[in-house]
Amino acid sequence: AQSVTQLDSHVSVSEGTPVLLRCNYSSSYSPSLFWYVQHPNKGLQLLLKYTSAATLVKGINGFEAEFKKSETSFHLTKPSAHMSDAAEYFCVVSVDYQKVTFGTGTKLQVIP
């Protein structure tokens, strides 16, 4: 069984300040973990993925995430928020390499 919990449904940051979107997972085996972003009226876009290689994963648009097995976490961060980062972000876990489980999403608001 696998599950993922996104701890915040909404996050609001000022432009130029750091972003932290939290994700905790649960799985019986070593998971693959992903972050996706969904802009309004757009499809889901892969930001980054962790598949048992380096624990610090760098993605597109300056985002990165760190896999911490001891904390069962995979938080998404960015040093400096940009207005274009405003979107909804989904944390995703997969254990058996086929079925994936999505979190409920975190809406990121960036204040000018």
Next chain:
Amino acid sequence: GAGVSQSPRYKVTKRGQDVALRCDPISGHVSLYWYRQALGQGPEFLTYFNYEAQQDKSGLPNDRFSAERPEGSISTLTIQRTEQRDSAMYRCASSFGTGAPFGYTFGSGTRLTVV
């Protein structure tokens, strides 16, 4: 094609009608997935295919929902006797390899509204 293409983009149907949603994956992608996303929720797994074989349909809510991918390329998700609770965004994704490490490319979805 260059991306995953879904049609129609929007579908409004009357309760009780059947609808067919189409997904055209990226050429050469082996795996194809269907998800449903209700308003304010994350995508919910429905079913997936490797080539033409349906590998897992455990996410289909009931027997009104079915999917096929007869030639291992285009897939159709069919909902029979639609109900208002079927209203959602239906998303298709494809993957080059048979597995999560390859990541998924998602289409823009079909917004289904049952009135």
